[in-house]
Amino acid sequence: MTSDTLKPDVATTTVDAPAQLTLAGTRRGPSASRLLWGAAGIALALLVWELLSLLKDDHVLLPTVPETARTFVDYLSKRYPAVGGKTLWQHALVSLGRIGLGWSAGVVIGIAVGGLMASVPVVRHLVDPLIEITRPLPPLAFIPLMIIWFGIGETPKFVLILIGVVPIMIVATVAALDAVPEELVQAGRSLGGSATHVLLTVRLRSALPSIITGMRLAMGGAWTSIVAVELIAATSGLGYMINNAGVNLQTPLVLSGIVMISIVGIALDTLLRLFHRSIDPTRR
Amino acid sequence: MTISDTVTGSQGAVSITGVQKAFAGRSRKAPGRQALDGFDLEVRAGEFLCLLGPSGCGKSTLLNLLAGFSEPDGGEVLVDGTPVTGPGPERGVLFQTPMLFPWLNTLDNVLYGPRARGEKGAAPRKRATDLLQTVGLADAAASYPHELSGGMRHRAAFARVLVNQPRLLLMDEPFGALDAITRAAMQRFLLELWERDRMTVVFVTHDVEEAVLLGDRICVMSGSPGRTRAVFDVDLPRPRDLEMTDTLEFVHLKRQVRESLEASL
Ligand SMILES: Nc1ncnc2c1ncn2[C@@H]1O[C@H](COP(=O)(O)OP(=O)(O)OP(=O)(O)O)[C@@H](O)[C@H]1O
Ligand SMILES: [Mg+2]
Numbered sequence: 001m002t003s004d005t006l007k008p009d010v011a012t013t014t015v016d017a018p019a020q021l022t023l024a025g026t027r028r029g030p031s032a033s034r035l036l037w038g039a040a041g042i043a044l045a046l047l048v049w050e051l052l053s054l055l056k057d058d059h060v061l062l063p064t065v066p067e068t069a070r071t072f073v074d075y076l077s078k079r080y081p082a083v084g085g086k087t088l089w090q091h092a093l094v095s096l097g098r099i100g101l102g103w104s105a106g107v108v109i110g111i112a113v114g115g116l117m118a119s120v121p122v123v124r125h126l127v128d129p130l131i132e133i134t135r136p137l138p139p140l141a142f143i144p145l146m147i148i149w150f151g152i153g154e155t156p157k158f159v160l161i162l163i164g165v166v167p168i169m170i171v172a173t174v175a176a177l178d179a180v181p182e183e184l185v186q187a188g189r190s191l192g193g194s195a196t197h198v199l200l201t202v203r204l205r206s207a208l209p210s211i212i213t214g215m216r217l218a219m220g221g222a223w224t225s226i227v228a229v230e231l232i233a234a235t236s237g238l239g240y241m242i243n244n245a246g247v248n249l250q251t252p253l254v255l256s257g258i259v260m261i262s263i264v265g266i267a268l269d270t271l272l273r274l275f276h277r278s279i280d281p282t283r284r
Numbered sequence: 285m286t287i288s289d290t291v292t293g294s295q296g297a298v299s300i301t302g303v304q305k306a307f308a309g310r311s312r313k314a315p316g317r318q319a320l321d322g323f324d325l326e327v328r329a330g331e332f333l334c335l336l337g338p339s340g341c342g343k344s345t346l347l348n349l350l351a352g353f354s355e356p357d358g359g360e361v362l363v364d365g366t367p368v369t370g371p372g373p374e375r376g377v378l379f380q381t382p383m384l385f386p387w388l389n390t391l392d393n394v395l396y397g398p399r400a401r402g403e404k405g406a407a408p409r410k411r412a413t414d415l416l417q418t419v420g421l422a423d424a425a426a427s428y429p430h431e432l433s434g435g436m437r438h439r440a441a442f443a444r445v446l447v448n449q450p451r452l453l454l455m456d457e458p459f460g461a462l463d464a465i466t467r468a469a470m471q472r473f474l475l476e477l478w479e480r481d482r483m484t485v486v487f488v489t490h491d492v493e494e495a496v497l498l499g500d501r502i503c504v505m506s507g508s509p510g511r512t513r514a515v516f517d518v519d520l521p522r523p524r525d526l527e528m529t530d531t532l533e534f535v536h537l538k539r540q541v542r543e544s545l546e547a548s549l
Contacts, residue, residue, distance in 0.1 A: 183379050183381070186353050186379075187379065187383045187385075188400070189370075190371040190375065191396055191397035191400060192397045193400035201400070205387060206385070206387070208387075281387060281428040282386060
């Protein structure tokens, strides 16, 4: 912590200004007019979809909006597959469980490794290239390997989500810790905090908002890989349901699954955003 | 009261002898930089010393050594006769920017030190609220740093350091980033505080007038490596105020210091 680097004077007092994930122009809560425009955008997209499906007039190619909505509502209580299957909710819960487990573990691992990298240069030089190499690889590319190594149970699915989450978390954590001004840490030390106490209550605390932004990105990444994950011999989960319904040309159900993923994803992101807001007084 | 009782004027003496500090070059070819080469400085307990010097002459390097943020390559840095081995609450540091913790409100910022050191009971809280009163932030105790003005943030940073009852106050161009009016207010505030508590102060500045107004002594440095070029005793009466800057003695001393500083460039 007390390296003898003399940093150039940092002119900012508010340490953290993480990039917004949403495209919204302001950082305050949603205003009425913004909500209205957003709703209009969605309505417009649905309208285009409806027009296209009426033009094409082909269930399999593109079902109409009401048909998709009906399917969605039906399958909230109806099982898929009909025998021994699960409802849309239950599939969502299965996927949620997989993602929850993989994401939490990935967040913990990512913060730990990122913390080490930010404090020990050797570790950083060691891990940096590994991340650069693995980051651009799509989860699908790992599926055969996962099956060879871990079989077809829950383990390969868990590992596949980890592969998506950990690099994002490492990169976010390192960047967040690097951005903490040296003087802030020095201030904590000269106020009497021990090195460990300052590491936790100043360095990590100051980086926390940006780390949460990383957690949101990683959550998004985990959901994008769920379909790939559940290609591995799954018998439940939204990814499995989408795959299976697709093979059987049940397009409305495919679309329902996609909508469900989006709903759950938005709900989780909202929770993380609330968390972010609760720990960052500059955003209240 | 609390502060004046505990901070006695007999502590906080600084003794720096033959201090060496070099910074390694970026590559093997680029030579290292000798920031300080055999630097000596004595500061009496309760003295207000101003360090003045051209940019890059090693003022911040020196202050960082005193604060315990870095270690000298050679020589001795003593505070009250004991070598400095690391940062500590008895040596309060004020940076150019206030460096408040943005996630804590003003009161919690002030209480960071006592809490970090595990001080128990109601005493630290009493001290903190008294100090906030002193620095005029009693109403802003629950406000967060981003809700304070620049001057208020500086005063909060003062309170956060003073709550630890430091014997030595280290300031690195603390008012450099402030506008002229706020800076004058902060200078007056610092003078009042020092009149009351008389802790030892090492104050780094670029501003000749500020140095003459505040200091008991002014150490003009030349770089680089940093050396003491001249030391001026400021024999102006205390308590001082801004009106004094128009007096003949003040102007005369200011010119002497400025000439010495310009010669060191
Ligand atoms: N971390 C560092 N790495 C390399 N060189 C450094 C480092 N810190 C300071 N130096 C060098 O040491 C010398 C003294 O720097 P220092 O910051 O103490 O100057 P200063 O007197 O505080 O200047 P200023 O008035 O501009 O703040 C300079 O030549 C600078 O380039
Ligand atoms: Mg400096």
